[in-house]
Amino acid sequence: MSDSVATEKALPSSAIFRIWRGGNGGGGFVDYNTPISSGMVVLDAVHGIQANDANDMAVRWNCKAGKCGSCSAEINGKPRLMCMTRLNTLDLTVPVTVEPMKTFPHVKDLVTDVSWNYAVKKKIQKFTPRKPDAADGTWRVQQADVDRPQEFRKCIECFLCQDVCHVLRDHNLHDEFIGPRFLIYTAQLEMNPIDAADRIPDLKDSCGIGYCNITKCCTKVCPEEIHITDNAIIPLKERVVDRYFDPIARLFGGGK
Amino acid sequence: MSTIDVPLKNGGFGSTRRTDNWWIEPLVVFFCYLAFIVYSNWAVFQAKDYHYVGNGADYLSPMYSPMLTEEGPVAASGLTTAPGPAPSFWPRFIPFSPAMLILVFPLAFRFSCYYYRGAYYKAWWLDPVSCAVGEPRKKYLGEKYFPLIVQNLHRYALYFAIIFIALLAYDGWKSLWFTAPGADLDSPRHFGVGLGSLILILNPILLSLYTFGCHSLRHLVGGRKDVMSDNSTRKKCYDCVSGLNKKHMMWAWISMFYVGFVDLYVRMCSSGAWHDLRIL
Numbered sequence: 001m002s003d004s005v006a007t008e009k010a011l012p013s014s015a016i017f018r019i020w021r022g023g024n025g026g027g028g029f030v031d032y033n034t035p036i037s038s039g040m041v042v043l044d045a046v047h048g049i050q051a052n053d054a055n056d057m058a059v060r061w062n063c064k065a066g067k068c069g070s071c072s073a074e075i076n077g078k079p080r081l082m083c084m085t086r087l088n089t090l091d092l093t094v095p096v097t098v099e100p101m102k103t104f105p106h107v108k109d110l111v112t113d114v115s116w117n118y119a120v121k122k123k124i125q126k127f128t129p130r131k132p133d134a135a136d137g138t139w140r141v142q143q144a145d146v147d148r149p150q151e152f153r154k155c156i157e158c159f160l161c162q163d164v165c166h167v168l169r170d171h172n173l174h175d176e177f178i179g180p181r182f183l184i185y186t187a188q189l190e191m192n193p194i195d196a197a198d199r200i201p202d203l204k205d206s207c208g209i210g211y212c213n214i215t216k217c218c219t220k221v222c223p224e225e226i227h228i229t230d231n232a233i234i235p236l237k238e239r240v241v242d243r244y245f246d247p248i249a250r251l252f253g254g255g256k
Numbered sequence: 257m258s259t260i261d262v263p264l265k266n267g268g269f270g271s272t273r274r275t276d277n278w279w280i281e282p283l284v285v286f287f288c289y290l291a292f293i294v295y296s297n298w299a300v301f302q303a304k305d306y307h308y309v310g311n312g313a314d315y316l317s318p319m320y321s322p323m324l325t326e327e328g329p330v331a332a333s334g335l336t337t338a339p340g341p342a343p344s345f346w347p348r349f350i351p352f353s354p355a356m357l358i359l360v361f362p363l364a365f366r367f368s369c370y371y372y373r374g375a376y377y378k379a380w381w382l383d384p385v386s387c388a389v390g391e392p393r394k395k396y397l398g399e400k401y402f403p404l405i406v407q408n409l410h411r412y413a414l415y416f417a418i419i420f421i422a423l424l425a426y427d428g429w430k431s432l433w434f435t436a437p438g439a440d441l442d443s444p445r446h447f448g449v450g451l452g453s454l455i456l457i458l459n460p461i462l463l464s465l466y467t468f469g470c471h472s473l474r475h476l477v478g479g480r481k482d483v484m485s486d487n488s489t490r491k492k493c494y495d496c497v498s499g500l501n502k503k504h505m506m507w508a509w510i511s512m513f514y515v516g517f518v519d520l521y522v523r524m525c526s527s528g529a530w531h532d533l534r535i536l
């Protein structure tokens with residue numbers, strides 16, 4: 001018996017999953033008792049239930065490897081990827097609740113309509129390269145300078161950070177705040193050494209960066225472990241300060 | 257309000273489907289802040305026992321540094337000096353403590369620190385009390401509007417905090433110089449080390465580990481630039497600050513409680529409750 005198997009917590013042979021069923025925000029929880037085995041993740045159990053007990057249950061997934069960002073849900077009240085939540089990390093002596101993300105319009109069962117996010121992304125100023133460095137139309141950049149934007153490129157657009165952010169979740173400020181996912185997207189463009197566009201006025205106004213109160217829930221739920229608050233949002237807040245709030249920095253051009 | 261139709265009915269304060277003990281962390285943070293606030297208020301209103309001069313030492317409490325008032329004579333116990341008179345501009349009906357004029361600076365610094373902000377918005381303001389847990393209030397202004405928009409001036413508090421590190425480092429240095437026991441305060445001093453000296457010297461070090469990991473400093477030394485590789489000094493500074501920044505929360509807590517402890521040590525020695533151990 002290999003070590004990894006030996007240290008694995010012994011799982012019961014079945015577990016109860018309390019899954020949200022219904023459409024367009026309506027519905028309620030239904031309990032399903034389903035067989036489980038070691039190594040399984042929540043998405044496996046949901047698939048088992050779909051195959052055996054509830055053929056009409058809607059669930060979105062794609063890669064089962066934590067890379068497509070489709071299977072976002074709330075498991076025991078926490079925003080997580082169903083395919084990356086192993087059953088041996090959950091307490092299976094009580095029902096495991098699985099429900100759709102709460103910050104987006106509900107479609108059916110575990111599926112929500114995340115298209116608001118795509119609309120938000122369109123509003124962000126596109127990548128705008130500066131004049132090429134070389135005659136052949138190419139640029140020269142140092143790895144050290146692209147380390148920062150590259151962290152943000154790990155994003156799989158699961159929108160779990162958007163789901164947990166209280167500005168959207170509790171205060172429904174979807175029209176005034178773009179949310180952590182798009183603050184890191186803006187940071188990725190703003191910090192890119194080749195990009196020449198200026199998104200600072202938008203950050204302050206239409207993006208609503210001031211609504212973020214740096215409580216870091218986005219960072220806690222990110223499956224890619226991107227330091228959303230520390231490495232993207234706070235640095236952007238500081239750039240906004242340079243431009244709009246710091247009288248001395250303004251004398252020197254306000255970070256332009 | 258949003259034009260997109262979200263299903264969540266704001267369930268009210270504390271509503272969540274989370275099954276873990278999410279309330280422990282905000283509760284611990286709440287009581288730790290409370291403990292520090294209560295202690296520092298008490299220490300401020302003591303307005304005495306902040307300068308230990310027993311056995312020829314010169315230990316000044318960080319909550320009363322720099323020495324703002326003219327120092328009174330050495331008390332009969334020989335352990336501390338009498339507090340000086342209030343400055344003439346001070347209104348008579350408010351009890352005076354030099355610590356009031358001093359503590360506004362570190363207070364403004366910590367109050368506007370990005371880490372503390374996130375922590376007390378949760379633990380004190382419940383906005384949100386914990387992730388994916390319902391909030392008590394519907395209205396939300398964040399830091400976009402007055403009053404919290406003022407937090408954007410954090411870097412100015414940082415400038416003062418750096419000055420204070422220098423002042424406290426100077427106090428640490430002074431704590432290494434002793435007069436002959438019982439001699440006049442301005443008689444010649446010789447090098448020595450007491451337990452208090454070590455305690456006083458560690459203080460600016462811990463404060464530096466906190467202060468030099470500041471997010472605003474990280475921005476100012478390099479983060480504001482898209483290209484840092486063209487200036488190796490800048491890049492090194494940025495990497496240093498970034499390294500400390502990763503542990504900013506830890507240093508914030510350690511340095512805060514340590515300042516309280518240094519004050520307590522000086523206070524206990526000055527009142528005669530503890531005896532400073534002379535090492536050298």
Ligand code: SF4
Binds near residue numbers: 180212213214215219
């Ligand atoms: S840190 Fe800001 S963006 Fe992230 S969840 Fe909190 S309020 Fe939202």
Ligand code: SF4
Binds near residue numbers: 154156160161223226
């Ligand atoms: S930042 Fe993280 S949590 Fe947010 S969408 Fe990207 S991968 Fe998901």
Ligand code: FES
Binds near residue numbers: 064066
């Ligand atoms: S199915 Fe692709 S991330 Fe879970």
Ligand code: FES
Binds near residue numbers: 365372469504
């Ligand atoms: S961010 Fe914490 S001290 Fe500046």
